Amino acid sequence: MLGHVNALLLDNQVCFAVHAAARAMDGVYRRELAELGLTYPQYLVMLVLWERDQVTVKELGAALRLDSGTLSPLLKRLEAAGFVRRERSASDERSVLVRLTEQGTELRQAATRVPGRILEATGLELSEVLELSGTLTRMTRSLTQAVS
Amino acid sequence: MLGHVNALLLDNQVCFAVHAAARAMDGVYRRELAELGLTYPQYLVMLVLWERDQVTVKELGAALRLDSGTLSPLLKRLEAAGFVRRERSASDERSVLVRLTEQGTELRQAATRVPGRILEATGLELSEVLELSGTLTRMTRSLTQAVS
DNA sequence: GCCAATTAAATTGTGCACAATCAAGTTGTA
DNA sequence: TACAACTTGATTGTGCACAATTTAATTGGC
Numbered sequence: 001m002l003g004h005v006n007a008l009l010l011d012n013q014v015c016f017a018v019h020a021a022a023r024a025m026d027g028v029y030r031r032e033l034a035e036l037g038l039t040y041p042q043y044l045v046m047l048v049l050w051e052r053d054q055v056t057v058k059e060l061g062a063a064l065r066l067d068s069g070t071l072s073p074l075l076k077r078l079e080a081a082g083f084v085r086r087e088r089s090a091s092d093e094r095s096v097l098v099r100l101t102e103q104g105t106e107l108r109q110a111a112t113r114v115p116g117r118i119l120e121a122t123g124l125e126l127s128e129v130l131e132l133s134g135t136l137t138r139m140t141r142s143l144t145q146a147v148s
Numbered sequence: 149m150l151g152h153v154n155a156l157l158l159d160n161q162v163c164f165a166v167h168a169a170a171r172a173m174d175g176v177y178r179r180e181l182a183e184l185g186l187t188y189p190q191y192l193v194m195l196v197l198w199e200r201d202q203v204t205v206k207e208l209g210a211a212l213r214l215d216s217g218t219l220s221p222l223l224k225r226l227e228a229a230g231f232v233r234r235e236r237s238a239s240d241e242r243s244v245l246v247r248l249t250e251q252g253t254e255l256r257q258a259a260t261r262v263p264g265r266i267l268e269a270t271g272l273e274l275s276e277v278l279e280l281s282g283t284l285t286r287m288t289r290s291l292t293q294a295v296s
Numbered sequence: 297g298c299c300a301a302t303t304a305a306a307t308t309g310t311g312c313a314c315a316a317t318c319a320a321g322t323t324g325t326a
Numbered sequence: 327t328a329c330a331a332c333t334t335g336a337t338t339g340t341g342c343a344c345a346a347t348t349t350a351a352t353t354g355g356c
Contacts, residue, residue, distance in 0.1 A: 014277050015173055015266055016192065017284040020213060022170030023343075024291035025163060030344080031295055041312065044164065057335060065168060068335045070313050077311080094321045094334040118163055123290030124283070129162050132283050135276060136165040142271030143172035147179055171313075178314080189342065205305060216305050218343050225341080242304040242351045 018136075028121045032114050036107060041070070042078055043111070049084065049100050050108045056095045083107060166284075176269045180262050184255060189218070190226055191259070197232065197248050198256045204243045231255060 029040040038046065041064075048055065048063050055063075057071055064071075075098060078084045083104035089095035119129065177188040186194065189212075196203060196211050203211075205219055212219075223246060226232045231252035237243035267277065 014281040015177075015263075017281045017288070018166070018170050018173055019188075019192075021284040021288045021291070022166050023213070024288040025166055026343085027295050028291050029163075039311065040167075044167075058333090061335095065171070066312095067314070069315080069337080072336055074312075092322070092334080096335065115163075121291050121294035122287045124287055128283060132280070132287075133162040133165045135272070135280050136169040139270045139272055139280075140165070140169045140172040143169070143176050143269050146269035147175050174313085187341065206303090209305095214342095215344070217307080217345080218341095220306055222342075240304080240352070244305065 025118070025122075028118055029114075032117050036110055036114075037081060038107075041066075041074060043114075045071075045074065045078065045098075046083065046104065046107065046111070049098065049104065050111075053105075054097055054099045056089065056097055058095065060098060078104075173266070173270075176266055177262075180265050184258055184262075185229060186255075189214075189222060191262070193219075193222065193226065193246075194231065194252065194255065194259070197246065197252065198259075201253075202245055202247045204237065204245055206243065208246060226252075 026040055029043065033040060033043050036043070044064055045060060048060055057068060057075065060075075061067055061071055066074075075084065075086060079086055082101055085099045085101055087097050087099070089097050122129065124132065174188055177191065181188060181191050184191070192212055193208060196208055205216055205223065208223075209215055209219055223232065223234060227234055230249055233247045233249055235245050235247070237245050267274075270277065272280065
């Protein structure tokens, strides 16, 4: 078994690697998304809406695994920026429907330039990217179950 | 080349995977570190200090790639919790030395139980963990250079 | 020795992510 | 039908992460 010294070093190595990678990626996104006027979390929301316009806050939360504490203010800012509109659902007044504005729809075109730049910045081959994605997805699932 | 539809989906897939993994890991850490009275970023600071007591804020920042905007309040809270002490360096009064208290030193023992639990929660084999770590580290380096 | 340039850490401002709570609305059961 | 139980999204509180700025100290060049 690992002694306590080695265990803490291993922890530092792999878990910190995930943490550091996410932050580094955040940094590149910040630069790339600045001209679109979006933050990365906002960009994620837009990605969902570009795929399927008019979703509830609940559905957004499910897709992005975010709760309303995060989404409410985020959507408020997206609405203030003119990219989305929020409306109470007629069939269930607790629900809020989020829709793209024309401005929000048009933003998709500019956004298509982002992924290529991010992937290029990773310095990874496509095969590495796909394997990484698979491993991370499995790990995330396991981690998520560990706290539920 | 990828069309814009596929590109945005791929982006969602791999970059979101990193983002989601980091957040899921944060969640598991939150649970595991609660009994130690630490947050994950605080735990990272303690890891550095357990390896080498008495470091400057600058050195902490370099090790963890955090700036003083993040570290200052974080260290302030660690000090308030009784785990560390901050003192101005006599040789350079701009520098602040961070040292473990006795309480902070003793915390290491309890902390040794954390890594095993985290790694177990990942559901990955050790070989997968090591490969993942390697890929992420390379990617982080590349991403970091992309914004500098 | 003097002063401009640089450095270290703290502070201010902004946006996120989560836990806990709340108000309003909907559903399920007796 | 009435009401308890549950759901939805907003709000409150806390801690982080980064950009920009500030204050004080140190260094480097003349």
